[in-house]
Amino acid sequence: MNRDALQGAEALLLPGARTGRDPARSIKRGPSRLPPGVVAATQRERLLDGLVHTVAQHGYQHATVSDICRAAGVTRPVFYELFSGKEDAFLAAHRYGTGVVMRRMAAAFAAAPDWCTGIREALRALLGLLAGVPAFATMAVIEIEAVGPAGRHEITQLLSRFRAFFAEVPESPGGVEGEVLVDAVVGGVYRTLHRAVDAGRTEQLPDLLPALSLFCLAPFLGPAEAVRRLSASPQPGDGASEMPVSDPSCTRIDPPDTGQ
Known part of the structure; x- marks a missing residue:
């Protein structure tokens, strides 16, 4: 296994590894100097983190989009720009997170x-x-x-x-x-x-x-x-x-x- 590839796999974070309101990913109000794509990607990451924590705390059935947005510090309009609804966001978090798991497992397997x-x-x-x-x-x-x-x-x-x-x-x-x-x-x-x-x-x-x-x-x-x-x-x-x-x-x- 290439050392860079192994380190790259280890650097991947699971959704929920950070809080949605992580200050390091805050986006200041007003005109942003960040490219729109970067802003959208950051908001998506925060929403996935917020969803994981919200669902873990309240359960999928009782978690609401408002709860998820509050945990992520992202508005409902932004949520619906990125996801069609709660199920869509949940599946996105699950697919991304299990993808991280599989990559980390594959890296460990290949290094043996x-x-x-x-x-x-x-x-x-x-x-x-x-x-x-x-x-x-x-x-x-x-x-x-x-x-x-x-x-x-x-x-x-x-x-x-x-x-x-x-x-x-x-x-x-x-x-x-x-x-x-x-x-x-x-x-x-x-x-x-x-x-x-x-x-x-x-x-x-x-x-x-x-x-x-x-x-x-x-x-x-x-x-x-x-x-x-x-x-x-x-x-x-x-x-x-x-x-x-x-x-x-x-x-x-x-x-x-x-x-x-």
């Missing part, structure tokens, strides 16, 4: 020396991001279900993109169809995250890393071998050597195409 380590490091990135911005985790994992058919479609599309991390997994045992097994694993990880966030344990999500790493590898390697691989794979900054690529169960693979 082998597939086993890559899966663990991608999960580490996912759990750390959500734990660091609990409002986004609530909005994206829990409140997305309140949006209705459009929300369910977003969840389906998002989970399908996680298949990219399993594009070159070892052959699944027992003749089980690989795609079915991958979808079961991805769905299990998602439901585990959902349960933790819904129970108010978002900040403890990184504690799930060992269990989720094992859960993702065991169906393809077997439980005992998965434990051995995870124990042997290098941890960030420990200076451990790369796992031999001649081992077919955890070979080095290309960065996943997550649709970003």
Whole structure:
């Protein structure tokens, strides 16, 4: 992974990582010296941040456009210049935020020396991001279900993109169809995250890393071998050597195409 690309992925912020009324993004009244495009982009960012915090606090059903605008410090006319309504703004925040998550996961995956380590490091990135911005985790994992058919479609599309991390997994045992097994694993990880966030344990999500790493590898390697691989794979900054690529169960693979 190119160092600049990795640093660029790490620089991306989730919606809700800042408050909508962040003074650093304030736009002074009167004639603006900023280009209109910059003003619109700043207002859009503030609205997405405001929406995430508002939805996390009140729930999607009870959040209003006025609440979102108040949290962002942006007027209703400006809101409707940028979005057709609350659902449109919510989906924009969800798509942008999950795009940030996927890019950060893909960067962590690609920087790892082998597939086993890559899966663990991608999960580490996912759990750390959500734990660091609990409002986004609530909005994206829990409140997305309140949006209705459009929300369910977003969840389906998002989970399908996680298949990219399993594009070159070892052959699944027992003749089980690989795609079915991958979808079961991805769905299990998602439901585990959902349960933790819904129970108010978002900040403890990184504690799930060992269990989720094992859960993702065991169906393809077997439980005992998965434990051995995870124990042997290098941890960030420990200076451990790369796992031999001649081992077919955890070979080095290309960065996943997550649709970003």
